[in-house]
Amino acid sequence: MRVIERNNVHVRGSGGRSMIFAHGFGCDQNMWRLVEPAFAGEFKTVLFDHVGAGGSDLKAYDKEKYSSLAGYADDVVEIGRELGLADAVFVGHSVSSMIGALAAQKAPGMFGKLVMVGPSPRYIDEGDYFGGFTERQIDELLQFLDSNHMGWSVQMAPAIMGNPDRPELGQELTNSFCRTDPDIAKAFARVTFKSDNRADLGKVDVPTLILQCSDDIIASKPVGEFVNRAIPNSEIVFLEATGHCPNLSAPDEVVAAMRTFV
Template identity: 80%
Template sequence: MPGIAERNNVHVRGTGETAMMFAHGFGCDQNMWRFVAPAFEEQFRTVLFDHVGAGGSDPRAYDKNKYSSLAGYADDVVEIGRELDLTDAVFVGHSVSSMIGVLAAERAPGMFGKLVLVGPSPRYIDDEGYRGGFTPEQIEELLQFLDSNHMGWSTQMAPVIMGNPDRPELGQELTNSFCRTDPEIAKAFARVTFTSDNRSDLTRLAVPALVLQCSDDIIAGKEVGDFVSRTIPDCRMIVLNATGHCPNLSAPEEVISAMRTFV
């Protein structure tokens, strides 16, 4: 089996004593942080990686049982952190990786001292007293569309997720990223992502967190961001002017500026 660095295509840069780990969202890879991570290389040792099945990760490491829940991805984060001897590091997670970071922090106390959660959602499906933004039927329809037509789903959904229709090149980049992902792994990861419920995990987060919430995000709306920031014991939220679900691409300077107030 590949080593941890090869398995997750780990890249370490920067010179700081404290590490900052960046984790990408569904259908993406570490390249999505290329406008944000370099800004922190003077102050931090930056750690970028790809979840198994994404980017330059080793596809041989994919195990459908291990990755049938977000716990498998969180275990990988912890393994990377132990390999690099991380202590009191900053974890920066985009979208589904926000919850992966919450799980990892719980699994490895002391590894992460702060979490930055970009566009987080602990549950995408509406529930009694909770609005995640989607009905069960809408999520199932989305997943069935992906099951039946990976390329079609990518082409149609990526621009909607990205937002910023006045900048079509952003939607095209996300489309290309989705299309590069192994279809079978993408289908499985999508089901894990969109059917998970991590609301109770938020209450157990023992380190400070910052939620970066886009002002208009079809995937994780402000109501969800409010829930996350309200439920994590030590948390604050910054609402960005940025729109869409990927401010790390569409508004990196605003993301960097907001992060600097916290780290």
């Protein structure tokens, strides 16, 4: 049961099928608290923390293993095998959307459907691809994080959350960022913002739902549309929710979109 402890896995709900929720950068499984209960009556729900986040075992962090998203995808597969997941629904927020895409390829049959909330396969503009940031902007963002983790969190979290009329949401994300181990956060940020998973999208062979927020500074509409075009059997739903964390800012809208898909 080492993997269960390592990733602070919690299994709830009931039902013949399973649904596993994966959080984004700087967050933990608590970010799903307003969405997961809506499915606990129909699914066995699985919540976990990526190594380095929440209640995970920080001693399990391996710099080499987690130098790419593949290391995190390996953890997801290990969790799935430990729990005997088959034809499960994988729900990933932000960077975990790509982690889910990789995990589905590593373990055929484990996941029957993917839900991607605010996905981006690459954050840096390249050629005719619009990721939303220049390489220089990403480098400056990472340098700021390297030099001042707390200051970065206080400044960036509210911008990422959006919804300035609801400052308590930005504060919650700020607190979450600040709780993350600074060294691990810096490494995970570099992996997140420097990764390029565009080539992996065409290999996703399970039905996929993309939830695209409006006014999202991290994963804009053109990015969501790119993901939709790149994944063969995918559909995209444009949410009225603003910002990058609709699982907190508009959980009812997220649940409604997911229900029609799963």
